Amino acid sequence: MATHPNDLSAVRAPLENAHGLPNAHYVDPAMFEEEKRAVLFASWAGLAVAADVPENGDAVPLEFAGIPLLLIRDRAGQVRVFENICRHRGMILVSEPKKIEGAIRCPYHSWCYSTAGKLISTPHVGGAGHNTHPAIVKDDLGLNEVRSHIWFDTVFINIDGKADPFEVVHADLLERWREFDQPMYHGGADSRFDLQVETNFKLAVENYCESYHLPWIHPGLNSYSRLEDHYNIAAPGKYSGQGTLVYRQLKGPDDMVFPDFANLSDKWDTGAEYVAVYPNVLLGAQRDHCFVIILEPNTQTTTTEHVHLYYADPKVSEDMRARNAHLWRGVFEEDIFVVEGMQRGRAAPSFDGGRFSPVMDGPTHCFHDWVAGCVQAHRTQAQAAE
Amino acid sequence: MSDLDDRLLAAHARDDRRALVTLYGEAGMTANDIDASCFYLTHAYIYALEMGHPDADSLHARLAKHGRV
Numbered sequence: 001m002a003t004h005p006n007d008l009s010a011v012r013a014p015l016e017n018a019h020g021l022p023n024a025h026y027v028d029p030a031m032f033e034e035e036k037r038a039v040l041f042a043s044w045a046g047l048a049v050a051a052d053v054p055e056n057g058d059a060v061p062l063e064f065a066g067i068p069l070l071l072i073r074d075r076a077g078q079v080r081v082f083e084n085i086c087r088h089r090g091m092i093l094v095s096e097p098k099k100i101e102g103a104i105r106c107p108y109h110s111w112c113y114s115t116a117g118k119l120i121s122t123p124h125v126g127g128a129g130h131n132t133h134p135a136i137v138k139d140d141l142g143l144n145e146v147r148s149h150i151w152f153d154t155v156f157i158n159i160d161g162k163a164d165p166f167e168v169v170h171a172d173l174l175e176r177w178r179e180f181d182q183p184m185y186h187g188g189a190d191s192r193f194d195l196q197v198e199t200n201f202k203l204a205v206e207n208y209c210e211s212y213h214l215p216w217i218h219p220g221l222n223s224y225s226r227l228e229d230h231y232n233i234a235a236p237g238k239y240s241g242q243g244t245l246v247y248r249q250l251k252g253p254d255d256m257v258f259p260d261f262a263n264l265s266d267k268w269d270t271g272a273e274y275v276a277v278y279p280n281v282l283l284g285a286q287r288d289h290c291f292v293i294i295l296e297p298n299t300q301t302t303t304t305e306h307v308h309l310y311y312a313d314p315k316v317s318e319d320m321r322a323r324n325a326h327l328w329r330g331v332f333e334e335d336i337f338v339v340e341g342m343q344r345g346r347a348a349p350s351f352d353g354g355r356f357s358p359v360m361d362g363p364t365h366c367f368h369d370w371v372a373g374c375v376q377a378h379r380t381q382a383q384a385a386e
Numbered sequence: 387m388s389d390l391d392d393r394l395l396a397a398h399a400r401d402d403r404r405a406l407v408t409l410y411g412e413a414g415m416t417a418n419d420i421d422a423s424c425f426y427l428t429h430a431y432i433y434a435l436e437m438g439h440p441d442a443d444s445l446h447a448r449l450a451k452h453g454r455v
Binding site for chain 1: 420421422423424425427428429431432434435436437438439442449454455
């Protein structure tokens with residue numbers, strides 16, 4: 001029996017009895033708009049990786065759920081995120097990736113901003129050749145900065161500015177992966193790729209969280225990573241995913257392997273973990289390389305997956321890097337028909353959100369429960385404001 | 387100014403901002419009154435500011451001398 005799209009009580013029920021989120025959360029543009037505010041803007045969402053702006057002055061225009069943003073590494077080396085608009089007439093400031101050598105100049109009336117967002121010049125604002133006016137106070141008109149935090153080289157943003165600090169929200173995960181709080185190096189152009197997927201971003205999270213599908217969808221993993229070698233990770237209200245006990249390193253000619261990250265404990269000799277940091281970041285931690293996947297929610301039915309691979313050393317074998325990228329691309333492409341199939345399945349009016357395996361689907365339900373909680377909290381706040 | 391106008395238009399056409407800094411600076415030197423001079427100097431300064439041109443500070447100082455920044 002289909003549930004009412006606004007009834008989330010079945011989602012929040014205990015795992016054994018719970019249903020998944022109703023269809024509307026995957027197909028309805030109005031629900032997508034509500035989830036933007038309740039889920040994407042109210043939490044710490046992944047926008048990009050710091051490696052996208054490797055040098056001071058590097059600037060990249062991005063959109064996040066329709067909002068024009070500017071990712072920039074300022075002159076002092078700090079990565080910042082601004083709304084990509086001039087405070088004068090709301091013109092888009094930067095239209096393509098570029099190096100800011102001096103100032104960010106608006107292409108309309110040439111108001112100029114420092115890479116740290118400070119308004120530094122307002123040409124002719126007081127008339128031709130008069131570049132000041134008492135009504136235009138530069139200190140009040142810097143670029144609108146979006147709250148951001150970098151962890152695991154991932155640029156997390158909190159659009160509404162109301163979330164608890166990232167270190168507070170994710171204290172458990174930061175502690176869990178404390179050993180990886182060390183330099184990690186992006187593999188470069190051959191270690192990044194995008195996948196365009198016809199699915200709501202949540203289905204990509206849900207699929208990533210669980211190991212239940214591995215033997216069916218990724219049979220190539222079976223020989224060295226069987227279902228029973230995996231365990232669930234579920235931190236209610238925070239993150240979820242899966243771990244493996246039998247991680248094996250990629251080997252090249254003469255048994256060449258990537259160098260390990262420094263000073264890892266024995267757990268990581270054969271262990272690896274794969275965690276979804278809600279709402280839209282998928283991370284993998286392994287002894288010799290890590291990966292970051294940013295899920296860019298384009299519409300309620302389309303997502304871009306931005307994949308980045310990282311190593312413990314800035315110089316690793318180019319051939320090995322290419323092989324590793326090829327391997328992971330293959331694995332992630334194997335998941336596409338699944339998430340696109342589940343998306344198409346959400347057009348079936350009788351689908352009730354589905355049921356969860358009490359043993360295998362805990363991490364996936366953990367995510368559903370978190371989304372439902374965010375939406376409920378948003379609705380409660382909206383009602384209180386009326 | 388016609389030759390300078392032509393060179394300015396050509397610099398704009400090829401989006402040569404380094405040349406624009408020089409040419410607008412030159413226009414600022416040859417303008418007949420303070421407002422016109424500061425108009426051109428402002429353009430020179432803005433393009434210099436944008437590209438981190440070494441003349442940005444001196445152009446700013448020239449505008450500041452006339453209370454225009």
